[in-house]
Amino acid sequence: MRSSAIAVSGLRKAYGDKVVLDGVGFDVAAGSIFSLLGPNGAGKTTTVNILTTLMKADAGTVRVAGHDVVTETKQVRAAIGVTGQFAAVDELLSGRENLRLVADLKRVRGAGRLVDRLLERFDLVESADKMAGTYSGGMRRKLDLAMTLVGNPQVIFLDEPTTGLDPRSRRTMWEIVRELVAEGTTIFLTTQYLEEADQLADRIAVLNQGRLVAQGTPEELKRQIPGTHARFRFADVHDLDAAARVLPGGTRDDEELTLRVPNDGESKSLLALLSRLDENAINAKEFSVHTPDLDDVFLALTDSTAGGTDTENTIKEKEAVAP
Numbered sequence: 001m002r003s004s005a006i007a008v009s010g011l012r013k014a015y016g017d018k019v020v021l022d023g024v025g026f027d028v029a030a031g032s033i034f035s036l037l038g039p040n041g042a043g044k045t046t047t048v049n050i051l052t053t054l055m056k057a058d059a060g061t062v063r064v065a066g067h068d069v070v071t072e073t074k075q076v077r078a079a080i081g082v083t084g085q086f087a088a089v090d091e092l093l094s095g096r097e098n099l100r101l102v103a104d105l106k107r108v109r110g111a112g113r114l115v116d117r118l119l120e121r122f123d124l125v126e127s128a129d130k131m132a133g134t135y136s137g138g139m140r141r142k143l144d145l146a147m148t149l150v151g152n153p154q155v156i157f158l159d160e161p162t163t164g165l166d167p168r169s170r171r172t173m174w175e176i177v178r179e180l181v182a183e184g185t186t187i188f189l190t191t192q193y194l195e196e197a198d199q200l201a202d203r204i205a206v207l208n209q210g211r212l213v214a215q216g217t218p219e220e221l222k223r224q225i226p227g228t229h230a231r232f233r234f235a236d237v238h239d240l241d242a243a244a245r246v247l248p249g250g251t252r253d254d255e256e257l258t259l260r261v262p263n264d265g266e267s268k269s270l271l272a273l274l275s276r277l278d279e280n281a282i283n284a285k286e287f288s289v290h291t292p293d294l295d296d297v298f299l300a301l302t303d304s305t306a307g308g309t310d311t312e313n314t315i316k317e318k319e320a321v322a323p
């Protein structure tokens with residue numbers, strides 16, 4: 001079995017009366033990618049701040065790279081790299097100078113060669129001598145991650161690393177993250193993009209109102225929630241009414257003029273639904289089959305009041321399609 005790169009148990013944190021983390025515990029295997037998901041305000045940044053020694057917890061234990069964050073802060077700091085939502089890049093320095101500065105601060109031997117290698121790896125050679133202030137958001141994030149890699153940290157915390165990146169830059173970042181993990185680095189990832197967690201993470205934990213409401217592989221999480229359903233969209237409410245009568249057990253959305261009907265997604269059972277509509281002379285304008293993805297997991301498991309009515313509707317739909 002692989003050893004733990006991060007071990008957290010009984011983590012609690014309150015700001016005044018407001019309990020933000022209420023007994024959070026998880027384990028991250030060395031050389032894996034772990035993603036912490038949760039709605040805005042769930043406590044993700046607070047967790048990252050505690051794990052990276054920037055903040056003290058009220059209770060609980062946290063070991064990172066084998067060291068206790070409270071009693072061995074220095075060793076933890078030496079073993080980790082952190083890239084934030086607000087890049088630590090100095091805008092008045094060039095990309096090369098930014099990297100060189102970090103390498104010198106960390107007293108890395110052969111800093112010049114390392115800087116060249118990183119510039120190449122992150123496709124920043126052409127802009128290496130331009131001021132970082134002139135970089136695009138994507139280039140800045142790449143530089144930020146390159147700076148984090150100086151000194152070969154064992155554990156890297158990536159806080160929303162691809163926010164604002166175009167799809168191609170996002171994929172480049174994903175490739176780099178995968179390479180790092182293949183080399184044995186452990187990645188702790190927070191992201192707003194569930195697709196990103198689905199693509200990258202070996203394990204995911206969902207935080208909601210200070211508690212972990214689910215943990216597992218992306219596949220395990222998807223299996224926890226109601227399954228596949230067929231979705232029909234109609235031209236008007238009259239057709240929707242008629243369809244709801246002939247396909248009982250569905251969940252209707254009067255605004256969207258849609259009906260979702262639980263279904264295993266096999267051709268035979270889909271054909272039965274379509275035949276039922278046809279026999280009753282009801283035409284659907286659109287028809288799709290929907291299998292649960294991480295968006296569904298997120299919506300089903302996290303607080304409905306935080307996300308407004310869309311979230312609530314989706315959760316009701318989820319309940320309605322439960323087997």
Ligand SMILES: Nc1ncnc2c1ncn2[C@@H]1O[C@H](COP(=O)(O)OP(=O)(O)OP(=O)(O)O)[C@@H](O)[C@H]1O
Pocket residue numbers: 015018020038039040041042043044045046047
């Ligand atoms: N210094 C502070 N003082 C008081 N309350 C705080 C402080 N920092 C955070 N909070 C509150 O703690 C809760 C959790 O905040 P946190 O930033 O950890 O959430 P998050 O999951 O990272 O959210 P987001 O996705 O919006 O970044 C929020 O309700 C926030 O308002």
